[in-house]
Amino acid sequence: MAARKQLVFVTGNANKLREVQQILQKTPDFPFTLTNKALDVPEVQGTTIDVAKAKCRSAARQLNGPVITEDTALCFSALGGLPGPYIKDFLGQLGVDRLHLLLAGFEDKKATAVCTFAYCESAEAEPIVFEGKTEGRLVEPRGQNRFGWDPCMEVEGTGKTYAEMDSDEKNKLSHRYKALDQLRDYLTKQA
């Protein structure tokens, strides 16, 4: 059998990498061997799709080969979708214990987790994006805090936060799983 081509997942986030590897482990037909590089890629302002595409273009140029990048947003409907792609700074400043205070003045606690993967086949290629969304509510933190804002995101229809689920459970319904499923479908058809 020919050696499988390498695809570099450019991310500095070890938890993203772990989840992507766990999800792909259950996909024996994935046509690439996934490697990782923690490059510092600039993040522009704009929609999640703008951010994801710019990240991927820049990573593909730096590495001069096929890459994927991923951008994660958390959007509150009471705030017209903010903080969206800027969630990292909000989480960094408020901390997981105070994140829910952002919606303290609102009855509407609806939150959407959005994962956007971008794939660039080469340094010159236009990025192709794949988006996955999971709906829920912003709550006071519950569960074991392993990853970012997981304790504050109660997933619709489960009564549980991501942090109250084990990895298998999260990886079956998460925003990341849904986006990765589409990327995998695309790459499998291309191969």
Ligand SMILES: O=c1nc[nH]c2c1ncn2[C@H]1C[C@H](O)[C@@H](COP(=O)(O)OP(=O)(O)OP(=O)(O)O)O1
């Ligand atoms: O499933 C998740 N569950 C909980 N928290 C999460 C999740 N996925 C991303 N996060 C956090 C990490 C960061 O605080 C922000 C996204 O920012 P984002 O720029 O996409 O991630 P990052 O800078 O950590 O890694 P990267 O090098 O891939 O850009 O939300």
Ligand SMILES: [Mg+2]
């Ligand atoms: Mg980032």
